[in-house]
Amino acid sequence: MVADRRYPSKGKAAGKQPAKKSTAKAAPARRKATRARKPRRGGVLGLLSALVSWIVRLIWTITWRVALVAILCLGLAVGYFYTTLPPLQALLDGRARGSVTLLDRNGDVFAWRGDQFGGVVTAESVSRHLKNAVIATEDKRFYRHLGVSPRGIASAVRINLSEGRGPLSGHGGSTITQQTAKLICLGEPYDPSSGQTEQEYEAGCRAGNLQRKAKEALYAMAMEVKYSKDDILSIYLNRAYMGGGAYGAEAAAQRFFGKSAAEVNPSEAAMLAGLLTSPSVLSPTNDLDRAQNRAATVIRLMREQGYLTAAEAETAQANPAVLSDAAEARAGGYFADWVMSTGPEFFTRNTTEDVIIRTTLDQRIQKAAEEGLKYVFENKVRDGSEAQAAIVIMSADGAVRAMVGGRKTKVRGAFNRATQALRQTGSAFKPFVYAAALDLGYSPNDIVVDEPFCMNIPGSGEWCPKNYTNRFLGPVTLTNALKDSLNIPAVKISEGVGRDLVSRVAGQFGIKNDLAAGPALALGASESTLIEMTGAYAGILNGGSSVTPYGLVDLRLMGDDEPLMGTGGGIGERVIQEDAARQLVYMMEKVISEGTGQRAQFGGRELAGKTGTTSAAKDAWFIGFSADYVAGVWMGYDDNTPLKGVTGGGLPTDIWREAMSRAHEGTELKGLPMSPPIAPSGLGEQDPVLASDPIPVDNGGGGQGGGNIIDQVLQDIFGGGSSGSGSGAPAPRPADR
Structure with a gap:
């Protein structure tokens, strides 16, 4: 019986074993089914939970789709711009304009303009x-x-x-x-x-x-x-x-x-x-x-x-x-600006090409001009003064070697007082009056009376010019009249030879602005620029031919050997005879050696020039030359405020001397091209004859030398000047042509 019990038990156990295995394998499925069949939370909380879950899923679905579309659009946009991009080399030089490189007279770069690359x-x-x-x-x-x-x-x-x-x-x-x-x-x-x-x-x-x-x-x-x-x-x-x-x-x-x-x-x-x-x-x-x-x-x-x-x-x-x-x-300063303004616009200010311009600038002389100006203002002008000054130095052919258009020298695009400021010239204009007279045959030793003098000017009434010193010297030679910058003789000579002739001579020498129409023409009532005046004096130095100041020698495109254009200036047509010019140089030399410009002397050199001061001292000038260079200096205020205690023979002459002495360092001494006149017979500079006395005059063949007695007798030479009609002015002499 025991065995019977035992064996069935074993049989059951043996029969149940596969079922247990099957149950073990099915456990995960049952758990899933259990979870799937898990009842949802009911009520409001359940509803809200489901709603939130749905919204989250919706947002995610929309977001990743929108993001995908955005990425695709971004890629298309980037791809489009990618197709428009040029090769790398095409993007490296992006200038809209070209450049201008300026070379000095020695071929060295001194300034750039335009867009440099x-x-x-x-x-x-x-x-x-x-x-x-x-x-x-x-x-x-x-x-x-x-x-x-x-x-x-x-x-x-x-x-x-x-x-x-x-x-x-x-x-x-x-x-x-x-x-x-x-x-x-x-x-x-x-x-x-x-x-x-x-x-x-x-x-x-x-x-x-x-x-x-x-x-x-x-x-x-x-x-x-x-x-x-x-x-x-x-x-x-x-x-x-x-x-x-x-x-x-x-x-x-x-x-x-x-x-x-x-x-x-x-x-x-x-x-x-x-x-x-x-x-x-x-x-x-x-x-x-x-x-x-x-x-x-x-x-x-x-x-x-x-x-x-x-x-x-x-x-x-x-x-x-x-x-x-x-x-x-290499700021280039006033000179570079001026050269750029003189060239063709499509190759200078608005060039689309890279241009090389060779100029007349001498950087050594430019430095001399800047240092001379700075020295005078630092040592002789009161602190805080707003007075301005300008300098131009050029050769006798008009080639500008240096230019300073104001006290600030390292500038670009600034107002250039050397080329843009129209100012009254004062007595600096007088050499052109004497140039007209000498060209007609007058001699530097001819006599003119410095005495009270008045003229009736139609529409204006009586005009009575005076000398700066308010004194009158009586009979003086033309040389002494210029040397001491006397006003009465200058007016008498201008009226005698004719204002039209004086204006024509000045204009042919390069003073292009409208000249005064009245008798004050002789006293510098007209306006001019410093560069014009300096160029006109260069014409006197070079023997009487006109000069057009220039700074541009030639212009070419970068990479080209042949220039596209050459200089637009230099010596032009003859204005007065060479002998007349040489005599005028002699008279102007006396201005510096003995007259109003004595402060200009330096280095034992022969120098010639002329001072100039306008009415109320609004402008002060000194323009002069050596055998090598012509230099002009102007000083004044931009707003026409009168200068205090300054005349052309003062600070402007000091600036001229400081600049020119530095510019001449290391150069040999040369004599001026001048011709001392032969004194008229019986008449010397130390033995003047009253102008009211009729006298025969030996003018040396029209004032040009030779010693012959001419048969013309001057009646009332420059005398009787108080009539108000200018009748005491000299009759024009025939020119020795």
């Missing part, structure tokens, strides 16, 4: 310091983003809001790629036929509205796909404006430091990178201190980002970048 550089070819300085300053995550930096944009928005501006006003958070996209105006070239000015076009390129920002971001991403990071940086380094007319790193390095962009040191690199923020304001040619302060900030950023060691940063901070001597001088 020093040549293509790449991110690999520039100094590593310059590359690092640009990245540290403009976009420290440049190599880690895809053209747009969300972190940078967020930071810029935060800063703008904290400073009380709109989110897109002020800081833009632009990457270097975005800035490069702006530089190429998102691929939109300037179209002159659009009706937009170039300034309006550039303003549109820099617009900061939301639509423009979005397009800029797409364009930047397309650039990241099209070009490598270094390619983009290369475009940026070549197209960015860096102040002083320089476009690109190479032009800026040459402009400011006289070296290649591959050679700049950390402090120079920092200054160049600092210019990118505000190139015009921070340009070292405008404000070196401000440029150095900005460079110090860039050096600090380079140190913080690991581009400079502590020692390198300390050295750079202790030795800030400065302009090279050549670069500082």
Whole structure:
């Protein structure tokens, strides 16, 4: 019985074993079924839970679909801009205008104008310091983003809001790629036929509205796909404006430091990178201190980002970048501006080509003029004076060697008092009165009476000129009348030879502005510019031929050997006879050796010239020459305020002497081309005869030498001058032609 029980039990156990295994295998299914059949939470909570779950699923479904569509649209937009991007080489020179390089008489560069482009550089070819300085300053995550930096944009928005501006006003958070996209105006070239000015076009390129920002971001991403990071940086380094007319790193390095962009040191690199923020304001040619302060900030950023060691940063901070001597001088100043204004506009001010202009400038003489002016104002003019002065130095053929148009010499585009200021000439005009008389045959030793003198001028009444000293010297020679700058003799001679002739002689010598019509013509009532007056005196020095002052020798396109045009100035037609010119030089030499211009003497040289002071001392002049150079100096106030205690024989003569003595350093002594006159028979400068006495005169053959007695007797020579009609003026003598 035991066995019977046992065996069935075993049988049951054996029979149940597979069932247990089946149950074990089915357990997960039962648990799933149990979970599936888990009753939902009922009531309001259940309903809300289901609603939230549905909304989440809906949002996710919409979001990933919208995101997918946005990514596809973004890809299409980037792809479109990608197809519009030109080859890399087409983007490296982005100037709208060409450049003008000005060479001095020795062929050395002294100034640049227009948009300078020093040549293509790449991110690999520039100094590593310059590359690092640009990245540290403009976009420290440049190599880690895809053209747009969300972190940078967020930071810029935060800063703008904290400073009380709109989110897109002020800081833009632009990457270097975005800035490069702006530089190429998102691929939109300037179209002159659009009706937009170039300034309006550039303003549109820099617009900061939301639509423009979005397009800029797409364009930047397309650039990241099209070009490598270094390619983009290369475009940026070549197209960015860096102040002083320089476009690109190479032009800026040459402009400011006289070296290649591959050679700049950390402090120079920092200054160049600092210019990118505000190139015009921070340009070292405008404000070196401000440029150095900005460079110090860039050096600090380079140190913080690991581009400079502590020692390198300390050295750079202790030795800030400065302009090279050549670069500082290459502002070109007034002379460069004047030359640019004399050339054809399509090759100078608005050129689209790169142009080379060879000029007459002598940088040694230019420096002499600037130093002479500075010396007098620092040592002889009271502090705070706003008086101005101008200097022109030229050769006898009109080739201008130096020009200073005001007290600030390192300027560009400033008002040029040497070429633009029309001022009354005063007694500096008198040589042209005597030139007309000498050309008619008068002698420097002829006598004129300096005495009270009046004229009736129709419509104006009686006019009675006076001398500066309010004294009258009686009978004087023409030489002494000019030497002492006497007014009465000058008026009498002008009336005698005829105002029309005096005006014609002055005009032919180069004084082109309208000349006074009345008798005050002889006293310099007319207006002229300093360069015109200096050119007219050059005509006296060269023997009596007209001169057109010039600074441009020839103009050619960069890369061409043959010039497109040559000089437009030089010696022109003869105005007075050579003997008359040589006698006038003799008379003007007495002005410096014995007369009103004695302060002009230097170095034992033969010098000739003439002082000039206008009524109320609003203008003071001294113009004179050696055998080598002609120089003119004007001094006065821009607003016509009278000068105090200044005449042409004073400070202007001092400036002339200081400039000319420096200009003549190292040159040999040469005599002036002058001819002393032969005194009339029985009449010498020390034995004047009363002008009312009729006398026979030996004028040496018309005042030209020879010693023959002419049969003309001067009646009442320059006498009887109080009649008011000018009847005491001399009768014109026949010219010895």
